[in-house]
Amino acid sequence: xxxxxxxxxxxxxxxxxxxxxxxxxxxxxxxxxxxxxxxxxxxxxxxxxxxxxxxxxxxxxxxxxxxxxxxxxxxxxxxxxxxxxxxxxxxxxxxxxxxxxxxxxxxxxxxxxxxxxxxxxxxxxxxxxxxxxxxxxxxxxxxxxxxxxxxxxxxxxxxxxxxxxxxxxxxxxxxxxxxxxxxxxxxxxxxxxxxxxxxxxxxxxxxxxxxxxxxxxxxxxxxxxxxxxxxxxxxxxxxxxxxxxxxxxxxxxxxxxxxxxxxxxxxxxxxxxxxxxxxxxxxxxxxxxxxxxxxxxxxxxxxxxxxxxxxxxxxxxxxxxxxxxxxxxxxxxxxxxxxxxxxxxxxxxxxxxxxxxxxxxxxxxxxxxxxxxxxxxxxxxxxxxxxxxxxxxxxxxxxxxxxxxxxxxxxxxxxxxxxxxxxxxxxxxxxxxxxxxxxxxxxxxxxxxxxxxxxxxxxxxxxxxxxxxxxxxxxxxxxxxxxxxxxxxxxxxxxxxxxxxxxxxxxxxxxxxxxxxxxxxxx
Numbered sequence: 001x002x003x004x005x006x007x008x009x010x011x012x013x014x015x016x017x018x019x020x021x022x023x024x025x026x027x028x029x030x031x032x033x034x035x036x037x038x039x040x041x042x043x044x045x046x047x048x049x050x051x052x053x054x055x056x057x058x059x060x061x062x063x064x065x066x067x068x069x070x071x072x073x074x075x076x077x078x079x080x081x082x083x084x085x086x087x088x089x090x091x092x093x094x095x096x097x098x099x100x101x102x103x104x105x106x107x108x109x110x111x112x113x114x115x116x117x118x119x120x121x122x123x124x125x126x127x128x129x130x131x132x133x134x135x136x137x138x139x140x141x142x143x144x145x146x147x148x149x150x151x152x153x154x155x156x157x158x159x160x161x162x163x164x165x166x167x168x169x170x171x172x173x174x175x176x177x178x179x180x181x182x183x184x185x186x187x188x189x190x191x192x193x194x195x196x197x198x199x200x201x202x203x204x205x206x207x208x209x210x211x212x213x214x215x216x217x218x219x220x221x222x223x224x225x226x227x228x229x230x231x232x233x234x235x236x237x238x239x240x241x242x243x244x245x246x247x248x249x250x251x252x253x254x255x256x257x258x259x260x261x262x263x264x265x266x267x268x269x270x271x272x273x274x275x276x277x278x279x280x281x282x283x284x285x286x287x288x289x290x291x292x293x294x295x296x297x298x299x300x301x302x303x304x305x306x307x308x309x310x311x312x313x314x315x316x317x318x319x320x321x322x323x324x325x326x327x328x329x330x331x332x333x334x335x336x337x338x339x340x341x342x343x344x345x346x347x348x349x350x351x352x353x354x355x356x357x358x359x360x361x362x363x364x365x366x367x368x369x370x371x372x373x374x375x376x377x378x379x380x381x382x383x384x385x386x387x388x389x390x391x392x393x394x395x396x397x398x399x400x401x402x403x404x405x406x407x408x409x410x411x412x413x414x415x416x417x418x419x420x421x422x423x424x425x426x427x428x429x430x431x432x433x434x435x436x437x438x439x440x441x442x443x444x445x446x447x448x449x450x451x452x453x454x455x456x457x458x459x460x461x462x463x464x465x466x467x468x469x470x471x472x473x474x475x476x477x478x479x480x481x482x483x484x485x486x487x488x489x490x491x492x493x494x495x496x497x498x499x500x501x502x503x504x505x506x507x508x509x510x511x512x513x514x515x516x517x518x519x520x521x522x523x
Contacts, residue, residue: 078186082176083197088156088169090176092149093125094186099145103183105138111402112162115180122151153181157290164299164310170290173202173229173249175308178221191219196228203232205247205285223304223339227285235260239268245283252286252313254320259286262321266328269362270336273435276442278340279305284328288313300327302334325368330359337438343445343452348401349394349474350456353413357421358434360414364520371520375502378418382482382493382500385411394474395453415480416473422489422515423465429511430518432462490516 081093107116116138124130125148132142155176157168167177178194179187186192195215196204204214205227211217218224229249233256237244244267246260263284271277282305289295289310298311309327317323338351360377363369369377388407392400394416397408421434437460445455457474461467472478482493482500490512494501508516 078192080194095148099147103140106180107138112165118154120152125150160292160295164301176226187221204228225306237264243281247285249287262325274438278335300331329362342449345452346398347452348398348409349413354417356414357417379500379502390479393477425515430514
C-alpha cells in the first residue's frame, strides 16, 4: 500500500534571504528508504546552508510523523472513560482533540433543573498547577488550555419527576445519558468514543455498536441512552430492514420476547402508515423505576432512536403487556415525530397532543383497546381539559410547555386532533383522516429545515372546515367545547356536572356510520 502526499514549505524568510521549495514525499509502509525530490526555486547566495538545514529538519519531521503519528495527531474524536468511583458517583475522564479552556455542562433539560450542580471536582488530569474556577453551576474556566479533564458526577436519583430524562444509578442498575454527563463543548464535536468500567457483574446495552470491549462509538452523544445493570435481557427484531433491540432490565412478570413482539407490531404499523424509516436501528429499553416517594407509575423518554421506559415493578397491572402496548403506541411514534424531522420552532401541540390521539387510533386498530375505551379516554381528557384555565393558543402553550402550560399541550392538543380527524374523515367519507397526514408530512418535509407551525398548519388545512378549526385553536385562543361540535358526526357528549360521557347516537346516518366505521366502531 502506497500513500503519497505533497507538502509545501514556503516563505521561510530572514533578513535579505528567502527560500521557497516544494518537496514531494512518498512513504511506503515498512519501507527502509524515503525517496525525496527537492527542487529549489530561488535562493540568494549565502542562504543555501540555512535552507538545507531547514528543509532537512522539515523532511525528518515529516518522515517520523508519517511512520509514527503522535497521540494528538491520532485523536480524531474525543475519548471518554467512565468508571464508578462510588456506587452513585461516576468519574469521567475526557481527552479532547482540541484542548479547551471553557467547559460547560447542561444545566436543564425540560423540567429537570440544576443538572450542573451534580458536576464535582473538575480538574486537569496532566497538570495539577492549572487553575480551574467554577463560574456558576456546571460552568468551569481554566487559566490555560486543558487537553484531558477529570471530574465526578453525582448520579443518585433524587428527583422523582426527572427520572426518565437524566442519568441516574442505583444498586439495581440505571441509565447513563452522555447529554448530561459530558460538557457541551465535547458533545458539539460530534462522534466520540466511550469506554466503561462497570461494577463487577454488571452489563451494558446501548443502541450503538461495540467497537472494542466496553468501548462504544457514539455518533450522536446528545441523544444516546445507555442502560446498565446486573441483569439485562436482549431481544432483536428486524422490521422491513430496521433493527429493533428490546432490552429488559431485571425480572418481570412478562418475557422480553413478548414485549419485543409488541414493539415490533406497533413499529411495523407506523412504518406502513408513514412510509418512512426513521433510522436503520432503534432500541427500546425497559428499566425498573427507582423507588422514590412521589414517583409516577411510569415515565418515558424517546431520544434520538432510543425509547426509554421506566416503570414501577410493583404497579400491579393485571395485564402488563396491554399496559406496555398502550405506552408504546404513543412513545414509538416519537421516533418519527419529532425525532426524525428537522423542523424549526415549538410545535409540541402536534408531536405530543396530536400524537396522543393518533396513538389512541392505533391502539383501537391493533385491538389493544376497545372502541368503548377510545370514547372513555376522550371523555377523561375532556374533563381534565375543562378543569384547567384555557387562555392560550396551542402554539403559545407549546412555547410555555415547560413552565406553565403542559396540560394544554396534551389535553387540548389531543381534543383538537380528535375534532380534526372527524372533520377530515367526514369530508372524505371515512377514506382519509389524521393518519394520512403523517405520511404526507414526511413525503413533503423529511430532511427539510422549515418553520414547523407554518408547515404543519398548511399540511393539515385540507378544507375550509379544517383550516378554520386550526386557526381557532392552534393559532388563536378559542376555548374548546365538544358538545355542539360532535353532534353532526354521530357522537353525543353528556355531562352530569362532574364527568363527561361520550357515546354514539342511536341511529347514525349513512355518512356518520361510514365515519364511525373508519374509526373502528362496530355495532
